[in-house]
Amino acid sequence: MRENISVCGTDCSVCYCFGKMCNGCNSCEGKVFHAPEGKVCPIYDCVRNSKCMQNCGECGDVPCKIWFDTRDPKFSDEEFSENVIMRVQTLKKE
Known part of the structure; x- marks a missing residue:
């Protein structure tokens, strides 16, 4: 798996924090x-x-209850659903 793809399928490299205040969950465990x-x-x-x-x-069990419990509050319901779909697709590619 690419280092910038987190265990949940998020591409950390597209986040404004990546490389500044965060190096992604893989590098910081x-x-x-x-x-x-x-x-x-x-x-x-x-x-x-x-x-x-x-x-x-x-x-x-992906996506599971933990995914939904750790939902980013800035996402609308629709945005969160799209985000989950994207992350699952990313994980299937890896």
Whole structure:
């Protein structure tokens, strides 16, 4: 999997924070800047630490409740649905 594609299928390189305040969840092992200090992103924690998988694409439950619980509040319902579809498609390509 490409380093800039996170375990949840997000392309970190398109984020304005990438390379500035964040190097992506793969390089920081899920301890991204927007997570509470010292805490691992719940999606990263589940797939890498609990299930010992490389990414959510290997899991039969994708997208799961954790994805919906960690929804970015800036997205409308429609934007979030599109984002989930895009991330799943990215994971299938990888």
